[in-house]
Amino acid sequence: MPKTNFKCGFVTLAGRTNIGKSTLLNQIMQAEIAIATHKPQTTRHLIKGIYQDEQCQIIFIDSPGMHQPADQLGRNMRKAASVAIQETDAVVLLIDARSELEIGEIEKQIIDLATSSNKDLILVVNKIDLVEKTRILPLIQEYIKYTDFKAVVPISAKNNDGIDLLLAEIKDVLPKNSPLIIDGSYTDQTERILAAEYIRAEIIEQISEEVPYSVAIKIEEFNEIFDINHLRVKVQIHATIFVDRENHKMILLGKKGRQIAALGKASRERISEMLDCPCDLMLYVKVRTDWRNKYSQLKELGYSSQDLIL
Ligand SMILES: Nc1nc2c(ncn2[C@@H]2O[C@H](COP(=O)(O)OP(=O)(O)OP(=O)(O)O)[C@@H](O)[C@H]2O)c(=O)[nH]1
Numbered sequence: 001m002p003k004t005n006f007k008c009g010f011v012t013l014a015g016r017t018n019i020g021k022s023t024l025l026n027q028i029m030q031a032e033i034a035i036a037t038h039k040p041q042t043t044r045h046l047i048k049g050i051y052q053d054e055q056c057q058i059i060f061i062d063s064p065g066m067h068q069p070a071d072q073l074g075r076n077m078r079k080a081a082s083v084a085i086q087e088t089d090a091v092v093l094l095i096d097a098r099s100e101l102e103i104g105e106i107e108k109q110i111i112d113l114a115t116s117s118n119k120d121l122i123l124v125v126n127k128i129d130l131v132e133k134t135r136i137l138p139l140i141q142e143y144i145k146y147t148d149f150k151a152v153v154p155i156s157a158k159n160n161d162g163i164d165l166l167l168a169e170i171k172d173v174l175p176k177n178s179p180l181i182i183d184g185s186y187t188d189q190t191e192r193i194l195a196a197e198y199i200r201a202e203i204i205e206q207i208s209e210e211v212p213y214s215v216a217i218k219i220e221e222f223n224e225i226f227d228i229n230h231l232r233v234k235v236q237i238h239a240t241i242f243v244d245r246e247n248h249k250m251i252l253l254g255k256k257g258r259q260i261a262a263l264g265k266a267s268r269e270r271i272s273e274m275l276d277c278p279c280d281l282m283l284y285v286k287v288r289t290d291w292r293n294k295y296s297q298l299k300e301l302g303y304s305s306q307d308l309i310l
């Protein structure tokens with residue numbers, strides 16, 4: 001059945017790190033498909049969220065925040081973000097409502113990359129809950145002096161404010177197309193990936209300083225147990241947390257293993273809720289020196305530039 005006026009396309013959420021891209025994606029999808037935390041460089045790979053209504057299908061791509069990379073992992077993350085801007089139909093550039101009244105270097109790079117690849121650009125001023133309304137217009141004026149935006153939308157991703165308007169503006173710029181994804185899925189994030197990401201989110205939230213940046217999670221086992229009616233009654237997960245220094249391992253384990261126990265408990269609750277069934281979670285911690293700069297280890301942990309993009 002051809003849907004002549006149906007619209008469908010790819011939309012990349014771009015912006016500096018910690019600006020609220022993943023929070024916005026989760027809010028649109030009404031599900032935690034991308035972990036969002038108060039610390040920068042949370043998102044490491046491209047994450048698809050597929051929004052669909054009567055008139056359109058929007059394939060959102062949440063990308064790692066643009067930042068100056070400090071290691072090979074960072075360079076791969078930046079490459080993934082650049083590809084996501086170049087290979088999409090439209091780019092939503094998120095900026096912080098609290099920014100100085102000038103365009104930041106990172107924002108310029110994103111705008112230039114999007115315009116040189118002929119992408120439609122939508123400007124989103126996020127975190128408007130944190131500022132006086134009078135601050136927003138002068139900031140927008142700086143941006144529209146620099147380039148043409150198809151639309152400008154102030155939002156609070158956290159408070160779900162302005163998001164309907166943003167969706168309407170996105171629909172406007174999408175090409176006419178039949179739905180590209182027809183299997184009814186709403187994300188490309190599997191339960192295994194989400195389980196690993198929820199463990200990483202707990203580490204980011206519970207542990208301070210640089211430890212979360214040195215962490216990679218590998219799901220070693222994911223065993224589903226079914227009853228005689230084929231209903232899933234339990235999932236047993238074994239996961240290894242890799243760190244790149246011995247003292248980071250000590251911090252993760254904590255005194256008398258208290259820290260790892262707390263991480264296990266919180267992660268298990270979060271994962272059980274996502275799986276909608278009880279789960280047993282075993283966590284192991286291993287040291288792999290400088291894994292963030294070693295190609296073979298980045299590949300094994302799913303962080304080669306190819307893995308981040310696909
Ligand atoms: N007050 C307020 N906080 C927000 C808003 N949107 C996001 N945040 C907070 O900003 C922080 C970063 O949010 P993320 O969604 O992880 O940001 P991100 O752009 O995905 O960050 P990276 O993945 O590191 O690039 C979190 O603590 C969010 O709760 C908002 O509209 N208002």
Ligand SMILES: [Mg+2]
Pocket residue numbers: 021022023034035036042043062063064065
């Ligand atoms: Mg993110």
